[in-house]
Amino acid sequence: MQSIIHPVNREHRFCAATGPRTWKRRRVLHPRCPLESHCLEEQTSNPNMTAREAESFKEQGNAYYAKKDYNEAYNYYTKAIDMCPKNASYYGNRAATLMMLGRFREALGDAQQSVRLDDSFVRFKNANAVIEYEKIAETDFEKRDFRKVVFCMDRALEFAPACHRFKILKAECLAMLGRYPEAQSVASDILRMDSTNADALYVRGLCLYYEDCIEKAVQFFVQALRMAPDHEKACVACRNAKALKAKKEDGNKAFKEGNYKLAYELYTEALGIDPNNIKTNAKLYCNRGTVNSKLRKLDDAIEDCTSAVKLDDTYIKAYLRRAQCYMDTEQYEEAVRDYEKVYQTEKTKEHKQLLKNAQMELKKSKRKDYYKILGVDKNASEDEIKKAYRKRALMHHPDRHSGASAEVQKEEEKKFKEVGEAFTILSDPKKKTRYDSGQDLDEEGMNMGDFDANNIFKAFFGGPGGFSFEASGPGNFFFQFG
Structure with a gap:
């Protein structure tokens, strides 16, 4: 039986030895051949047509590449390479596409092939650099x-x-x-x-x-x-x-219910969940600081608030909480620093007043604390101030320490003078008000270095003949009016 020829299955393949349009046949298996197991298929090997088709595939690949459809671009560049495997530009284009797809090892292979075929494609050695960046x-x-x-x-x-x-x-x-x-x-x-x-x-x-x-x-x-x-x-x-959301909410609930110990434990547990969550942890530290302030653990509260602002230096609430703790522990310079930070960030009337109060307390702290000198509370009554002066004046009067060393006499004389200053200010309602408000007492025309503590003592104790301290036994003295 005669062999069946199937011209519809022609394939164009590049052949340098053939002419402009030559045909060659090869036997292929075909199911329609009852007597023969193979039939002949025509095949073209026109090099010009092959090159044109390859270029067409490349142009289609370029179009898909421009549209960022890198998968389709890859397919068409591959078809171009299959038709013309000696064309360096096709490998270069496919290498660029593979890089866009993140397939850098394959891209490196194509880039190396393009360089072997044409060293003008040396730029695609960058695929190797990309692989190194990925490793690093x-x-x-x-x-x-x-x-x-x-x-x-x-x-x-x-x-x-x-x-x-x-x-x-x-x-x-x-x-x-x-x-x-x-x-x-x-x-x-x-x-x-x-x-x-x-x-x-x-x-x-x-x-x-x-x-x-x-x-x-x-x-x-x-x-x-x-x-x-x-x-x-x-x-x-x-x-x-x-887990963070649940622990934080449970801690907030315990705090609102006044169960500060449980709230502290829950906030601490929450802080151990994820050290990378900076903002949430900053809030947890501030919340725990608030708990510590309620428990009057002010140093711990300050430490927690400090941890909060280290994590988030824009966290106003943590600065405010720490500043209040500094005020409560009479660390006024630190309180002023925090309130200044707050006011620079949020210039509200409330923050301005907090800063002003802290600055006043700082100013007052640099003066002599007359309440402390007399050993009375800031809310002491007039009678309590008088009793305190009587006790301290007698305790530090120079005559009582006439037999002590020169150093002790000097120290007691200083204390005696300070007791007199304290009484002069705190026993005068007007001066006391100015002192409590942080105003300068010198504005009243009173130079605290010029007054005589003995005159204050005499005026307080009275008596026409003066006074003296006499020994009544070893280490014991009594006060006697003349």
Whole structure:
């Protein structure tokens, strides 16, 4: 039986030895041949037509590349290479496409082939540099050197600006560095192109989580896990977010109920969940500081508030809480510093008044504390002030210490004078008011260095013949009027 020829299955293949249009036949298996197992197929080997078809495939690849459809571009460049495997530019184009797809090892192979065919394509050796940046970034991520990872990804993206994997790694590190708007922008760009990208959804959630928008963050983590149930990072972040939210809310509830001990324990447990969540931890430290202030553990409260502002130096509430603790512990310079920080940030009337009060207390603290000298409370009555003066004046009167060393006599004389000053100010309602308000007493025309403490003593005790201290036994004295 005669063989069946199938011209419809012609294939154009490049053959340097053939003419402009030559045909050759080869036997192929065909099911319609009952007596023969093979039939002949015509095949063309016109080199000009082959080159034109290859160029057509390349142009279609270029069109898809321009539209950023890198998968289709890759397919057409591959067809061009299949037809003309000796064309360096086709390998170069496919290498560039593979880089856009993040397939850098394959890109390096194509780039090397393009260079072997034509050394003018040496620029595609950059694929090797990208692979090195990727390796360095992986190592630095493990070391938590996120700034260096961002640097490496920026360099890699110069060669492969559409690589989602590099963009995601950069965005995650930006989030870890607290650069949330930049991280969100990168993730949002990816989600606009692919709304199901689990990595981008994870990064969006991570930014919200670190900005203490925990409830919204959980929604993104859950969505990421729907797209990729085995997404380990999203799973861990979702678990931490839910645990933080629960502990913080339980702590707040205990605080409102006045159970400060339980609130302290819950806030402490929450602080141990995720040390990377800076903003939430800053709030937890401030909350625990508030608990400590309620428990009158003021030093601990100051320490917690300090931890809060170290994590977030814009956290006004922590500065205010610490400033109040400084006021309560009479550390006025520190209180003024915190209130100044607050007022510079938020210039409200309330903050201005708090600063003014702290400055007044600081000014007052630098003067002699007449209440302390007399040993009375700031709310002492007139009688209490008189009794205190009587006791302290007799205790420090120079005559009582006439037998002591010169150093002791000098110290007691100083104290005797201070007791007189204190009584002069606190026994006069007008002067006492000015002193309590922090105003300068010298404005009253009173120079505290000029008065005579003995005259105050005499005026207080009275008696026409003066007074003297006489010994009534070893170490004992009594006061006698003349």
